[in-house]
Amino acid sequence: MAHIGLRHVILDRDGVLNCEAEGGRYVRDPAEFRWLPGALEGLAILRRAGLHLSVVTNQSGVGRGLMSLEQLAAVHARMQAEASAYGGALDAVLFCPHAPQDRCACRKPAPGLIQAAIARSGIAAAESLVVGDDRRDLEAAWRAGVAAALVRTGKGRQTEALIGNAGVPAYDDLPQLAHTIVAGR
């Protein structure tokens, strides 16, 4: 899979960058944020290749009253600091704080977060790639008119089995994706 002209990678968070909290819980504290193996290196590879990096993440724990915006901000501050220290600084971290019943336009599979990441970056959708582990990420990308790739971390293997051969390229994890797309540019 070639990604000619790729300039912007839009990453899901949980299951792509960090381990999902157990039992469907939320990462509510910076101490609970655990990077997936190789994820920091993956970000650094993409960054060194000159790619713009955005993170788009559903965090309905806020809307469900299980986590405050301050807690989420603290988690993201740690994530950004560690990514920067590793050479993989994130240009934007966008989140949806809403609960499903809020029927917002940003909670994936709605395309709002991805559209916002595109608008903020100033980089065309055609030069962007969404990376996710969940079917919702792929659907949001499709609705936003952005190409998507799957990683087999988090819910990725489950998602791959679910979608079958839908023409979505799949990689074992973020570092493998990063190596492959950087080599193919």
Ligand SMILES: [Mg+2]
């Ligand atoms: Mg995910």
Ligand SMILES: [Zn+2]
């Ligand atoms: Zn939302």
